[in-house]
Amino acid sequence: MQLFNDAKKIIAIAELYSIHEKDLKTRPELFGASLRYRIIAGSLVRAEDYVQAMRVRRDLASAMQQIFTTID
Numbered sequence: 001m002q003l004f005n006d007a008k009k010i011i012a013i014a015e016l017y018s019i020h021e022k023d024l025k026t027r028p029e030l031f032g033a034s035l036r037y038r039i040i041a042g043s044l045v046r047a048e049d050y051v052q053a054m055r056v057r058r059d060l061a062s063a064m065q066q067i068f069t070t071i072d
Contacts, residue, residue, distance in 0.1 A: 017042025
């Protein structure tokens with residue numbers, strides 16, 4: 001479960017920054033300080049880390065699918 005959680009955090013924070021980057025740069029006052037800091041943290045995720053997190057998520061989902069095929 002920790003691997004799922006780690007991968008999710010990396011993916012979510014990188015995507016959060018990607019979605020809000022333009023507004024954060026042009027209208028930062030729209031965001032509260034706490035949210036602004038969380039979004040900015042996403043800019044620090046390296047592409048290699050994001051891709052690896054996506055691979056981990058894919059592999060874990062595939063493993064879970066295989067487990068579920070054994071359950072009636």
